[in-house]
Amino acid sequence: LDEATSSVDTETELLIQQALERLIQGRTTIIIAHRLSTVRNANKIVALEGSRILETGTHAELLAENGLYHKLYTAQQQLY
Numbered sequence: 001l002d003e004a005t006s007s008v009d010t011e012t013e014l015l016i017q018q019a020l021e022r023l024i025q026g027r028t029t030i031i032i033a034h035r036l037s038t039v040r041n042a043n044k045i046v047a048l049e050g051s052r053i054l055e056t057g058t059h060a061e062l063l064a065e066n067g068l069y070h071k072l073y074t075a076q077q078q079l080y
Contacts, residue, residue, distance in 0.1 A: 006034070006035065013035075017037075035076065036069070036072060036076055040059045041059070042058075043058070044056060044057070044058070045057060045058065045059060045062055045069065047062065047068050047069040054068050055067050055068060055069055
């Protein structure tokens with residue numbers, strides 16, 4: 001999925017995320033997202049800069065690292 005919620009309002013985004021959570025149960029799913037709330041519940045998140053992998057882990061692990069993911073997630077939270 002490539003930016004499945006990029007052009008929708010908050011209410012529609014929530015509905016899409018709920019539907020996706022049901023659909024991806026028991027499946028391997030690759031989600032590409034700039035809106036990090038979309039990947040918050042993923043088993044594994046890969047943070048890229050250009051073509052380089054900078055960090056991998058769960059949402060909690062990446063927040064604890066205070067790296068790129070933490071910086072971007074914090075910035076996005078301040079917008080909403």
